[in-house]
Amino acid sequence: MIINSRFFDRSELIGFIALALLLFIILPLTLDIFRLNLVAKYLTYAFVAIGLVLCWGYGGILSLGQGVFFGLGGYCMAMYLKLEASSVANTKIQSTPGIPDFMDWNQITELPMFWKPFHSFPLTLLAIILVPGIFAFIIGAAMFKRRVGGVYFAIITQAIAAILTILIVGQQGYTGGINGITDLRTLHGWDIRTDHAKFILYFVEVLLLFGCIVVAQFIRLTKLGRILVAMREKEDRVRFSGYSVANFKIFAFCVAAVFAAIGGALFTLEVGFMSPSFVGIVPSIEMVIYTAVGGRMSIFGAVWGSLLVNFAKTSLSESFPQLWLFGLGALFIAVVLLFPGGLSGIWQDYVQPRIDRLISSRKPKSGNGWADKSVADSAPAE
């Protein structure tokens, strides 16, 4: 029977273990703290990519504005850190001590209302989830209830990313403008700039990443995961089977937004600042490329995609800064045209069958396609 009660099938289990080994053991042991911090930065995009797997890969909702949620999460965290760095003692040379430096430069004399909750760490954590979540809910409800989808939705999300960037840049006194929120020092009194803190933050991030992987996998395995696939193919059939398609789309979009926001908040911690350059159209499209390269139907593929494309970006943009964006564009086109399944598709279509053949050639019994698959599925993981 197709009832598969296990959480991961065999190849997913291998993917899970391989990723855990790499992130928890191999990288921390082999990389110096500078490189490890780079990996941590790459991994913040993996959160976005996992959300996109659910939303785009499964639900068929292409959002070209995930940078918005990444940014909102990042800014929420940055506001907390900035307030902590702007204590009266630290800012006594300002004309108004106790407010962030950029506000002082912009002749603002009082902390704006919407900054006040970010004095509290618990409220900040709540805001990192709620602000992007609610924003995604509003966008989703406005679009999906009106049956806006496909390319139109993608363009609108892109427009929102552009608008938010302009808003942040324009409201310099409240947001830090084009420079973003910089000079962040401590998290709840703990200095985040030391090597030791970076090392610990890396592990916190990897743990959270695996948390998101597990949540995404859980959603994928429920009936909701199958409805997302069904919706992507035959929206009308789902609607005429008694489901409110819009609600399911809103849910997928909100989950993707919250994942992106967690990534954004961690980005601020790892990198030490947040700026509108991580919010706009270009970063949003790059996030989609990470997902496409890794494989938009694969949660683990999304993590690999984020790591590899960012690694390539760092190495290549150091040597060929002008060529890099063309390279990225070419990579995206190549993946879409030649390998729509991305890296995980290549693995499943070319590598996995060879491994299976290697294993099954040692076993006495082997059958054809379907039988083979069910045997592999019901066999205990090796």
Add this chain to the structure above:
Amino acid sequence: MLVGHQPKEFLLAVEALTVSFDGFKAVNDLSFYVEENEIRVIIGPNGAGKTTVLDLICGKTKATSGSIQFRGKELTRMKENEIVQAGVGRKFQTPSVYDDLTVFENLEISYPRGRTVFGALTFQRDAAVRQRVEEVAEMIFLKDKLDMYADLLSHGQKQWLEIGMLLIQDPDLLMLDEPVAGMSVSERAKTAELLNRIIKDRSVLVIEHDMKFVEDIAHKVTVLHQGQILSEGTMEHVKNDPKVIEVYLGH
């Protein structure tokens, strides 16, 4: 609804239904009534508005004016998924199944439980679900194909699968749009047998061109022409109606 004025309580009462697309009236002042457990076949030449009538009932198209009462509920004001939940099921003309899911999963999605987001997250594939899916799969001749991806089914099998998806929904009114179109002769016979079995205990509204098939199943036939009723009655009556012979059967 209609109590007192009508001799019987109708399951579905369509009254003065009109829909116009940019001035073109695809359905024009149409009224008809479907009783409980009745099998009604709608026939008519191409462009008569048959599929549009089904679209109007299931909420896919919004009516310009008129009313559609189902068990006393006004369907013209309800959303598609609410209409389904009220007990109206619709099969589309081209087989509409989920290619990337297995036959089992296709049927399971149509199982009438866990239709909200939270319900879908907490949905358990328990014994009742499995039993019902297997039961339906047996009826639609796909019992040994439960694990197969719907993509790999033949055209006829996809049609059956979609009928099965409706069946598992257990609607009070089942609407089928050309259920035997594009099927081989043997598949047609099997489908007729299948339909005869599943139309028990529910009302069915069928659009079909195959007159042999219509004669086999119809209690009553409605002939549409240019969005209006040309003739209505038993197959015998309709067949001998000179107007019907003129515009439809004569060709």
